[in-house]
Amino acid sequence: MNIQILGCSHDTADASVREKIAFSAAEVPGFLSAFYDAFPQAEALLLSTCNRTELYTLGTHPDLLPSRAEMTALFAAQKSIATKELEQSLFHHRDDAAIKHLFTVSSSLDSMVVGESQILSQVKQAYELAVEMRSSTPLIHQTFDAAIRVARRVSNETDIHKNRVSVPSIAINVLAKQIFERLDNKQILVLGAGEMAEETLTYLKAEAANNITVANRTLEKAHQLAEQFGGKTIPWSNILTEIAASDLVISTTGAAQPIVTLADFKSIRDAKKPKPLFILDLAIPRDFESSIDTADDVYLYSLDDLQAECERSLKNRKSQWPKALSIVEQETVAFFRDLRRRASGSTIASLKKQANEIRDDELKRLLNRLESASDKDKKQIEIAFNRLVNKILHPPLESIREESDTDQSGHSGGLLEAMKQLFKLE
Amino acid sequence: MDWLEKISITCFAASYAVVFGFELVRLYFSKSSVRSTIKIAFTVAGLFAHTIFLYHHTSVHFDRSGVWLGSWFGWSLAAAWLLTIAYLWLALRKFNSTIGVFLLPVVLALIAWGSYVGSETHFSAAREKSIWGMVHGIALLIGSTIVALGFVFGVMYLIQARRLKTKKLSQSGSFRLPSLEWLRNSAEWSLTISAGFLAVGLLSGVAMNLTGQNELSRFIPWSDPVILSSGILFSWLLVASLTSVFYKPARHGRKVAMLVSASFLFLVLELGFVWFMGHGNDTTKQKDTGQPVAVSTRSAEADA
Structure with missing residues (x-):
């Protein structure tokens, strides 16, 4: 199996780039269709979250996979961006490096807030979407089942998820507390009704926030979320008025363009009633124009601005890092060992089948000529043929098994390929 | 009482200086409950010495009909005393904040000013x-x-x-x-x-x-x-x-x-x-x- 990843994350690209190649759940099928039109023999999965957009492509042979340039061109075409602009922010991993990266991502070791819970469910969602797109995705099943298993192992065997924090928890428990003394008397507006909004509301409720308003383009979703957290809802068309009256605004929508521009903001900001306004823009693409931050007493924080605080939390978990990384490394090696065993198993079976067919043909021919031979002699001849085939096959098969059992990660399998060519195996 | 006279400005000024030192150390090292406890202990000790000092000198000046709070010395020390009480209260209430970095220099400056000017009135x-x-x-x-x-x-x-x-x-x-x-x-x-x-x-x-x-x-x-x-x-x-x-x-x-x-x-x-x-x-x-x-x-x- 061959696998490669092309993508960008919070480590390689800032929010302004990430938001350009971010895909909403609704956009993913369109992207994958375009991929399959161009590369029908490969399998593909697109993981797009606030902090990363990664395209995983898998194939049984390297030639079936698109090149880096082809994948970059696909991104560029889908998002109408210049290829050159993208190139600098994209990373590319192949085979063992790609698997290690996937395991690191699914275990939340590569997250902005290490140990956060969201990423695993995002990986699962991407997996489901990829599987829905095609009737047969054996390589995706094999790889992403392993990724989910590794994430669970890291979670069970280390304390990296203990007292785990997420971007919303840092935003509320660290940043909001630097501005507000208490949240129970603050007017809070949540824009969007997705998973991020729900998680943020959990932390707000823990801080006794009780004046919560939820706005979402689909009002029904806003009602559900508001009901869950004891808040109220407003129509989407009223958000500007509500922002003007709020102390804290949390924005988590999947809008492709900013929903509040500087001009909008200036028109609603009442100079006669100045009060600090804390805007947490947790959306990618960003919901608030970054220039809004220049307004007096307005503190606009995007995901990138939260990164430094997240790194501080990462520091506190460093003691668990070696253990977690060691699990990821072990599992990467085990994944490839398993792959090699499966591949060698089928080659061995083919070789044995081919040898047995030759043996049976020759034995049949010989026994037809030796009609006078007793049954006892015929049995001895059959045993001799079996032993001959087994003795001839034993050394090469042993070598193949040894090669597949080595803990070298990566896609070696040179002997296996040689064997296939030598014996003209399928 | 003789022991009252032995309490000098150095006693509480040194305590406050140590507390200020702890506040500065905190800027560069992670939070430590031991350090915080020692800091509060030094503040309380300094405040105790400061209170005794003020009480003693106020009594003496009253007995001798001298000017105490009206002097720069007494006024500065009394202002420093009030600010230290405020600091202690804030340090206990806002345990994680480095308020002392801002407040203690004012306290120390007042003590230094009072000591420098003496009993001029x-x-x-x-x-x-x-x-x-x-x-x-x-x-x-x-x-x-x-x-x-x-x-x-x-x-x-x-x-x-x-x-x-x-x-x-x-x-x-x-x-x-x-x-x-x-x-x-x-x-x-x-x-x-x-x-x-x-x-x-x-x-x-x-x-x-x-x-x-x-x-x-x-x-x-x-x-x-x-x-x-x-x-x-x-x-x-x-x-x-x-x-x-x-x-x-x-x-x-x-x-x-x-x-x-x-x-x-x-x-x-x-x-x-x-x-x-x-x-x-x-x-x-x-x-x-x-x-x-x-x-x-x-x-x-x-x-x-």
């Missing part, structure tokens, strides 16, 4: 011990201390607002400040309360002059630069606090911080007037000898 012991004199002195002392406290809150507000605006919270390591909301409210509170105390101080000064023993001395020297500057300071605080309470645009955190900073500047100016031009008599500075000071000039009875 402008006031007579008789005036200090009159009811109006005591109310006048104590109200102005508390008012001035709260102005200084408000200034510290204002500075912290501006720094905190800047850190939040520039998104540099993490780069400052363990440097933590109270929330913007708390700092703004505290600065606003200090404006209002200090205006109240200065009003009491000013009115008690007027009452003190109008109830003087000598009929000839019963007038208020409005042209005295100190009285003039006190009046301006009070008027400023009154206008500033009323503005910040009733005029919403002025409640903007940065404006409140600017108001308290300007109040502090006025206070420093006023203290400068007192120091350079004298207040309460027509002479300039005099040394308190610990003996009754006979001040019989008309203007000496006419301080406010």
